[in-house]
Amino acid sequence: MDPGQRPALAGLRPAAPTPARPRPLPWATAAAALVLAGLTGITGLAFLGKISLGPPAPSGTGxxxxxxxxxxxxxxxxxxxxxxxxxxxxxxxxxxxxxxxxxxxxxxxxxxxxxxxxxxxxxxxxxxxxxxxxxxxxxxxxxxxxxxxxxxxxxxxxxxxxxxxxxxxxxxxxxxxxxxxxxxxxxxxxxxxxxxxxxxxxxxxxxxxxxxxxxxxxxxxxxxxxxxxxxxxxx
Ligand SMILES: [Cu+2]
The missing domain is CATH 2.60.40.420 (Cupredoxins -  blue copper proteins)
Structure with missing residues (x-):
């Protein structure tokens, strides 16, 4: 299909109003916060040189x-x-x-x-x-x-x-x-x-x-x- 061409159906149906964003559930928020904390921890460690996000070094090389x-x-x-x-x-x-x-x-x-x-x-x-x-x-x-x-x-x-x-x-x-x-x-x-x-x-x-x-x-x-x-x- 031509990229500029829209499917025929789309033209027939009025665009649905964007639904209001559902409030995130408390557990979902908590989970997201945990993931974020984990990521921040990793970045922090990398910043401190505790772990490396760079190319892997051969082991036993200090x-x-x-x-x-x-x-x-x-x-x-x-x-x-x-x-x-x-x-x-x-x-x-x-x-x-x-x-x-x-x-x-x-x-x-x-x-x-x-x-x-x-x-x-x-x-x-x-x-x-x-x-x-x-x-x-x-x-x-x-x-x-x-x-x-x-x-x-x-x-x-x-x-x-x-x-x-x-x-x-x-x-x-x-x-x-x-x-x-x-x-x-x-x-x-x-x-x-x-x-x-x-x-x-x-x-x-x-x-x-x-x-x-x-x-x-x-x-x-x-x-x-x-x-x-x-x-x-x-x-
Ligand atoms: Cu030289």
């Missing part, structure tokens, strides 16, 4: 954080994929870092992350210097696409392998559209590390590898790829 390295910095997300300024854990806690390289995501997303590098002084250039994005392009052309994520005073040394999904291109084609998608699809570029937070303090997250010339795997801005005190271990 508290999970996601790290997105880009040229030349990091974005941190909690287990619900909410961005955080730092990775915050308690001493003695088992921590799993799931590393999703920004380059595993589409070009626009990758470039959006890299824009953050324009807010900082990188490589002796002042914030916003157009030579910074030019250097990123140069690094991509040179194949300087990997990072090695380390955390001061902790056994963390994770080499990314985004080249495996880039197929020689500077940007990802046909990959996950978002971080959430990359995580739920378990993108081939994802690496993770599980360790124990042993010391109280604020530790730097850094790109550890450095070549003979000190440039490292991600190239020009490697030395400046440090998130100062971004791994926070509370007593």
């Amino acid at each position: 508290i999970v954080f996601y790290v997105v390295p880009y040229h030349y910095g990091y974005a941190f997300y909690d287990s619900g994929l909410v961005e955080r300024q730092a990775i915050e854990v308690k001493v003695g806690e088992t921590v799993t870092l799931v590393i999703v390289p920004a380059q595993a995501l589409p070009r626009e997303v990758f470039l959006e992350y890299n824009k953050r590098s324009l807010k900082l002084a990188v490589g002796g250039l002042s914030p916003g210097d157009p030579r910074v994005p030019a250097k990123v392009q140069e690094d991509l052309a040179l194949g300087n696409v990997e990072h090695i994520i380390g955390i001061a005073a902790h056994p963390v040394y994770v080499t990314t392998n985004v080249a495996a999904v880039l197929n020689g291109q500077p940007f990802r084609n046909g990959g996950p559209a978002t971080l959430a998608e990359a995580v739920s699809q378990k993108d081939a570029s994802i690496r993770s590390v599980t360790f124990t937070a042993r010391r109280v303090g604020a530790f730097d997250v850094l790109c550890v590898d450095s070549g003979m010339d000190g440039t490292g795997t991600c190239g020009w801005g490697h030395k400046w790829m440090i998130a100062k005190g971004a791994f926070v271990v509370r007593p």
Whole structure:
């Protein structure tokens, strides 16, 4: 039937007046309130980090954080994929870092992350210097696409392998559209590390590898790829 056409019967019958909304029965109200309370409880727990509404984490991995390295910095997300300024854990806690390289995501997303590098002084250039994005392009052309994520005073040394999904291109084609998608699809570029937070303090997250010339795997801005005190271990 043509969507604009109404059934013949509808035209013959006068539209019935909308009946007054029946008063909900007391028990129904009580049941609805209970359901609502339950939902609020779940949301509250999720907010407090007691349970996660985000992607399921592998069991036995403790508290999970996601790290997105880009040229030349990091974005941190909690287990619900909410961005955080730092990775915050308690001493003695088992921590799993799931590393999703920004380059595993589409070009626009990758470039959006890299824009953050324009807010900082990188490589002796002042914030916003157009030579910074030019250097990123140069690094991509040179194949300087990997990072090695380390955390001061902790056994963390994770080499990314985004080249495996880039197929020689500077940007990802046909990959996950978002971080959430990359995580739920378990993108081939994802690496993770599980360790124990042993010391109280604020530790730097850094790109550890450095070549003979000190440039490292991600190239020009490697030395400046440090998130100062971004791994926070509370007593
Ligand atoms: Cu790096």
